[in-house]
Amino acid sequence: MASEIERRSSVSVAVFGTVNELHGFVVPRCCNRVRTLTAPFPLNLLPNMNLRFLIACSLLCLLSSLPATFAMESSSNSRPHEGAHGDVNADDRATDAGHSFHGEAFNEGPRQRAVKASGMAKIHFPTSTQSDEAQQFFEQGVAQLHGFLYLEAERSFRQAAKADPELAIAYWGMAMANANNPKRARGLIDEAEQKKDKGADKREKLYIEAHARYLPKFGDDAPEDDVDAKRKRAERYIADLEKLLHEYPEDIEAKAFLVLRIWLSDREGVKLASRHAVNALLSEIFAVDPMHPAHHYRIHLWDSAHPKSALESSAKCGPSMPGVAHMWHMPGHIYSKLHRYADAAWQQEASARVDHAHIAQAGLIPDQIHNFAHNNEWLIRNLLFIGRINDAVDQAKNLVSLPQHPRYNTLKKRGSYKYGRERLLQSFTEYGLWDELIQHSGGFYLPFTSDAVQEEELLGWLAVAHFRTGKAGRGAKTLRTLIRRRIALETQLLDLADKSAAKNSKADKQESGSDDDSGKEAEPAEKAVTAEELRSHLKALRPIIARASAAGATHRKEPEKVKTLAEKAKLDALIKAQWLADAGDVESALEITKSERKKREGQVRPVAILVDLLWRNGEKDEAKKQFETLRTLAADADIDTPMLNRLRHIAKFAGVQGDWRIKREPAKDLGERPPLESLGPFRWEPNQASSWEAKLPDGTPTHSKELSGRPRLVVFYLGFGCLHCMEQLHALSPKLEAFQEAGIEIIAISTEDSETLTTGIDDFDKPISIPLIADPEHAVFKSYRCWDDFEDQPLHGTFLIDSNDRVRWQDIGYEPFMDVDFLLEESQRLLTLP
Known part of the structure; x- marks a missing residue:
């Protein structure tokens, strides 16, 4: 702290404990400003603030215990309910400070105003509002729903409700934006139902009622939401949306949401019987609006079934709503399925850049964005497929360096940190960057953690790295550490079995009356690891030990042991092939690699390994032939990395000097692709703090x-x-x-x-x-x-x-x-x- 501030403030602040600690009083924690509630009482005349606060809390308890009619009268100065976004003075309601005045559902989600965002799709969704501002933000929210930009969709709907507090359909939008949080969605759709008779038209009511009937009930008296109940709710939702279309057949938004619901309901037990029928419904939408963001839904429709059917939508998805990252991300699904990994990587990078620009503008931290971590880790996988190993490593490091937060991003969550750590290890191990792995182990990007399984995963790869770089002594030492951990776990498991047997024996004696110690005071139970947890830990540790042992066998030139241990380790097939070749069994290595090359069409790594193994096996002409294929596949690859650098002599044999890559011509079905730099920065950077x-x-x-x-x-x-x-x-x-x-x-x-x-x-x-x-x-x-x-x-x-x-x-x-x-x-x- 600046010494000037310390000098001028020179204060000592006393911070008391929880209210429950105040002289044994138990009072509610639900005050906004105790001074406000106790304003009629002259507490300021009391000499001690702790005493004043104690009395204030006691008065609050007294008020809370009075009959409801009195409580209502005593709060008669509060403003009437004006909708979740009407102007309400914070001191007018006895609500916890910072909490919404309108219930739990409004505590979460965005609470800062929306802006008219660029790059949004133009949506036509008439509502009953008389406010132009409300209408504009409502339609912006619908567009964002189509892009799964849920946080910003809810913000837009809240802004619409701020402009028109009685606009019931805005609360429907907020509920729709909580697709991944049904409990919050329930509270929001309940608000919409309460407001729908205050001016909503018939069409709006149908939207609200359909979603209200779909969402599960919560509470002690709510029916059990089992698999059959979920299926029935999904079936009814589809029927309700079709009913809406009977009434309003020209409503292309209803058609879009029906397409989405049919696709989603397939996961809830409602079989998607005909994708072509759903595709025909999409065609009706595009006949009216060729650039409608429902291109997103067509990609989902065909992604797993027939990806070529979504190539047209893949070209149009991003341009249909360029300000939403997920719309650039989705075509990557199709290009990946078609083994067009360079095109997929472009899409994921575009998505990452749009997300980074949005995060900076909205003042968020990265993992607050839906699918942010998933998009970036998929980008890393695609970069590895096309050999951009340096960018893959940098991107993985960037994910590790992002802010962690207990709600969004920790080692135990599927957030940026966990993904970044996993992809960094994948980058190092698949491309044989063993020196880099050793360098980073225990450092900022690959620290040892309190999570035993994560730490053992790293130790296992560290042992491998030592063996692969010729440091067999260090590799063996690290391997022994892992073996000791396995023995300790196995010992704990045996000890638990002994305790269980002894307990059962004691119970048998007590039942026969031979050893009655019922008068003894029971010792407090200690929280101990369970047998199931130990078995699960051992199940994860044993393949790690097998992997490190396989690397040791490779170093010792023991191919048969490599085969056996690699099977136990569930080792990546291409890594297994390389280790077998290094152990002396090039024939088996080639057999594995040829099989993997067919399975991993379009990827650089299997072809690069195949070229190397063919050359090592004396098949120079075939190596040269496969090398020609690699030259195009590796158009974007980093050829100075160890795996590709070792092919220089083969390039020379093929008559190629210097950079042997062949530039790839862009496909003709990609649609409009803006310069990547125009979409935003490639890496997330923290915002500058505001001056004040x-x-x-x-x-x-x-x-x-x-x-x-x-x-x-x-x-x-x-x-x-x-x-x-x-x-x-x-x-x-x-x-x-x-x-x-x-x-x-x-x-x-x-x-x-x-x-x-x-x-x-x-x-x-x-x-x-x-x-x-x-x-x-x-x-x-x-x-x-x-x-x-x-x-x-x-x-x-x-x-x-x-x-x-x-x-x-x-x-x-x-x-x-x-x-x-x-x-x-x-x-x-x-x-x-x-």
Whole structure:
């Protein structure tokens, strides 16, 4: 922290524990501003703030226990329900600070305003609204639904509802945008149903009722949602959409959503009997609008069945809505299935660039975007198929370096970090970059982790890398470490079996009355690993040991052991072929490689290995022939990598000097492809933090530039009256020194003015040195998007900002971020990024 701020604030902030700790009182945690609820009582005359707060909470308990009629009268000054996005003053409702005034369903999702986005498809979906703004944002939301851009679709629908709070169909849109969250969708469609009789036309009501009938019920009295119930709901939804089309046969949006529903319902037990029939329905849409984003749905329709049928839609999908990354991603499915991996890689890169541009504009972190991680890991796989190994490695490293967050992206989730780690290992191992693997093991990109299976996976490959680079001693040592782990697990499993047998024997004796110790006090049960967990761990570890052992057998030139161990290891067939050849069995290696070449049509790696093995087996003419095929396949490949570099002598034999790649001519069925650079950056980069001006508790102005040059954690909290905020500061307090040792200062910015801030500071007893800053006009809150634009209230926020004033990590929400240990560890990780 800047010494000037420390000098001028020089405050000690006391942060109390949870409300439950206050003198044994148990009170609800659901206050927005306790001062607001207790305004009629002269609590400010009491000398101690903790005592004032205790009495305030007691009064809140008293109010909550009064009859409902009294509670309603006592809140008569609150504004009537104005819709989830009407203007409501934060102090007018007894709601937790940061929480929506309209229920749990509105806590999650986007809470910052939408903008009229570029690159959206033009959709015609008439509604009953009289607001041009509401209509425009509603149609933008429908377009985004078609692109599965769910976060932004919901934001657009919320903006439509902000302009017209009684527009019931906007709440239908919000429910549709929660396709992956049925519980939230249920709450949102219930809101639509409540509003549909206040002006919605017949068509809108049919849309709302169809989705309401499809979504499951929740609650203690809800029917069980088993497989049969899901199938029946899906069948009814299809029937309801067809009913809508009977009434409105020209509604191409209804046709598009019907196509989507038929495809999705195939997963819910409603067999998709005829893809051609569904394709005919799509043709009706394209007859009206040739560039309708339903091209997305045609790709899904034919992806697994007959990918060539979707080539036309693959050419039009991205251009139909260029501002949505997923629309560029989808053609990659078709090109991959057709073994056109260079075209697929182009699509995935285009998608990544659009996502990166959108993330920067919307102020998000990457894994908040639906399918972001999947798109990027698929890009890496395609890059490997075409031999762009350097870009594959860089992209995998980029995924590892992205901000982790418990909700979106951790080693245990299928987010960027896990995918990046997996694809980095895949890149190193498939292309034989063993020195690079050794170099990165235990470093930033491939650290050893607390997850035993992940750590053993890395140790196994590290042992392989040592054997493959001739360091047999080190490889054997690492292999012994893995074997010891296996023995330890097997010993634990035997010990559990002994305990179980002893327990059963004891039970038998007790049943016969020979050993009655019923009067003994039971010892507290210890949380221990189960036999099932041990077996699962062993199941994962044994192939890892087999793989490392196979590499050792390769080093010792023992081909038969390689074969046996590779089978146990479930080793990639091409790696197995290379190891067999290196162990001396080139014939078996060639047999495997020829088979894999047929299975992996269009990929660089199998052909490169085949060329090498043919040459090593003395089949030079056939090697030369296959090399000619490779020259075109490897048009984009990095030929200086070990696998391709070793083919230089074969290129010389074929009469080719220097760069032996042959440029690939673009296919003629690709459609419009803009320059990739025009779509956005290839890699995600953190945004610059907004500069700001605010005041210290004594009223002295301060500026963000005083903090530049040092990493800092900036906490946005909603005043001393917000219990959850106080709990967050209370949780941060013991970790202040650890953050400072890591070179990270902490400041907290409050919604309160300097006078209120000073009063709070003076009245608290337990000091921690967190400099507090007053932002009563909420300008700083708004510049960091810690503001609900739909309900006009502040939100909690936590930001890690580096010494170059870039936002490296963030959390904005209806509750403060509480996992301080995670935050400290992640902050240190991000700030040590190479």
